[in-house]
Amino acid sequence: MSAASFFPQDIIIKKRDGGALTKDEIEFFAHGVVSGKFADYQATALLMAIFLRGMTPQETAWLTDAMMRSGDVIDLRDLPGAKVDKHSTGGVGDKVSLILAPLAAACGVKVPMMSGRGLGHTGGTLDKLEAIPGFRVRLDVPEFRAILQTVGLAMIGQTPQVVPADRKLYALRDVTGTVECIPLICASIMSKKLAEGIDSLVLDVKFGRGAFMKKKEDALALARAMVAVGQAGGKPVWAQLTAMNQPLGRCAGHTTEVIESIECLKGRGPADLMEVTFSLTGHMLVLGGAARDATDARRRMDAAIADGSALRKFREMCAAQGGDPRVVEDYSILPTANRKLDVRADADAQGFVAEVDALRCGHAIMALGGGRAAVTDNVDHAVGLADLIKIGEPVAPGTLLCTLHLNDEAKGAKAEALVRDAIKFTPAPPRPEPLIQDLVR
């Protein structure tokens, strides 16, 4: 940590007037918000100035680095093999991590994955894993390392010692209108990922109705910023741009997504979910040196699913982290909803599905009790959506649009209304939109 000392207001004024901050000034800020030398009310003034004035790629890289060093940085260099992780900016039905991590590990890269919880209309990997009875996501670093070494993957929550500056800054941004700011989003994501001790990283930057970024150009700008920060830190980062207008796969929730993920590892996954999973996992294999190229990667992934080794990795990880490994054969051990309600097309339904609004589907899950409005909320793992119809599929009177897993009739009625509102029909087949639209590297 630098011994440089500044007055917070001088740093604020510099950014306010459109200046670029120095490495020392940024470090003073990132460490000062944790130590209290940079008061909360000064940090938020600077955050707003950054929001409105921006940050250069160099400033963003310095901020990422300073935030990363505000807490413990995990050192995995003594572990043999390439350590590669994936991060997604989040979407509805995005359970890719649950499939990708064991699949990549089965193909020979180590996956040290620290994930977050769901908030608002998007779910979180930790919450999904916790649907598995006994599964522990709060491991300390020695346990995390040990499981990573023996199993080849470990999926845990961020430890309190990792990037405290991000927790502090995110809480402040959340209540001061400074969330949607590319340099700050970039530094928040990248500081946490680089603190994991990874060698390289694959990012899935979502855009569209159900994503945090509504516009493709914003997603592209964020992808470029994160790739640049990776470069500055000497870690190769590839960022894929993925459309998120309809939910990924046919399930959304917790138990329903765990089941769908295991089905994927058994070779029975829906096309769109597998397309995204194979693409991202393929990038990990290439970055980690476990495959020559995308074609080679795909061949290895197909083999790992066909021979059951990917499913076995999932099972081993479950067991290592305290989860009941029988889940891969017996889905009934997962929390199960009281009632399943089929939502079917009306008597006048005709044509094709034009739209399955991911945001409304996310709200339907929240209505069922399967989401969080505030970080302190509990989630009902049992509830969710399954059998969701996809854009382009034909509809007629009585076609099954979705099955709601519910524990409360009133909540179910609300969710049904939201799901019906989410799904729109059209007389002619809609023009398909590509799912994966770009790769920044």
Added chain:
Amino acid sequence: MSAASFFPQDIIIKKRDGGALTKDEIEFFAHGVVSGKFADYQATALLMAIFLRGMTPQETAWLTDAMMRSGDVIDLRDLPGAKVDKHSTGGVGDKVSLILAPLAAACGVKVPMMSGRGLGHTGGTLDKLEAIPGFRVRLDVPEFRAILQTVGLAMIGQTPQVVPADRKLYALRDVTGTVECIPLICASIMSKKLAEGIDSLVLDVKFGRGAFMKKKEDALALARAMVAVGQAGGKPVWAQLTAMNQPLGRCAGHTTEVIESIECLKGRGPADLMEVTFSLTGHMLVLGGAARDATDARRRMDAAIADGSALRKFREMCAAQGGDPRVVEDYSILPTANRKLDVRADADAQGFVAEVDALRCGHAIMALGGGRAAVTDNVDHAVGLADLIKIGEPVAPGTLLCTLHLNDEAKGAKAEALVRDAIKFTPAPPRPEPLIQDLVR
């Protein structure tokens, strides 16, 4: 107070994106910073957004009004006569209030003046008054009203019940680089003045080296904003623009300025100081209906000085506020410095005074111990500058440039260096700059 309730972040985001806030949103902010519903770290994010996005005249008027109503508003309507006050944005050697208030009262308007303390290189009226032994500037509202009624003027500090939102916001602005923002400065000044229960107001907006506003166009913008806010509140406001490059008058400090002020009331004031005083007081008399126009006002002021009635008002006010009224005849009862040091022109001095840098003179007073670096500092009332030479006056070897009143030799040496640095010579008489440059009304 409105019953409207908002999320602070929604208000912040609206301003962040360049929107204009509603009356209710502004009220929620101004009252929320006092009640805590608008957290400090949210207030500073909004202040920075206001700094960078601005505020419309309507927003500024609403902010002023909401801040004013964040605490007690003094009601003087039952007191007979026009209540008129003056406010200056501050300068070095600006003791106009001490002369203007008794002069205006002697001419028939009531002057309910609440002033501030000095900070940095500019002095404060309250500190100057406290040089007079026994003088009390902390009166409660009933005492203030009683003295105003019987004497016709009262000069006190802001009570803690008046505009608490400004104290809170100013403290936050001071440490977050959001001070130099015209709508916020305007609302800060005007909310306090309108809370005094005045009918109309004269403003002295300084610009130049020794002023808060360095550029005339900024001073003009501030003047216009304040006049508009007065109009919106139904109170006539006139704003004079005054150059502040050299100190006003020949004295700066506390005891030295009190003496100079009393000399002015005796008809022996320096030309520049009297020019500003007559101009501002004249506006007050016209606004308060005590004079038909500037010429009539000047005639009345000259008479009030000639017949001793202005000096008598000063004496009465002193007595009413606990100060020793003998000060008007005997300056030796004021705190007096141990030593007076004449600063004289060097052996090679020649020509005319081109510059007397007001900012450096202010720093010289601080060096002597007669200023405040922080609000908690104590000031030495005895020290200061006297006999200060003025721009355009001739110099030769040995010409007296200034007399330093000092209590500490080392501090005196520092102050002397600053004063010598402040004064520049030129071979030819410099072109005089007009002191009063504009009137906005």
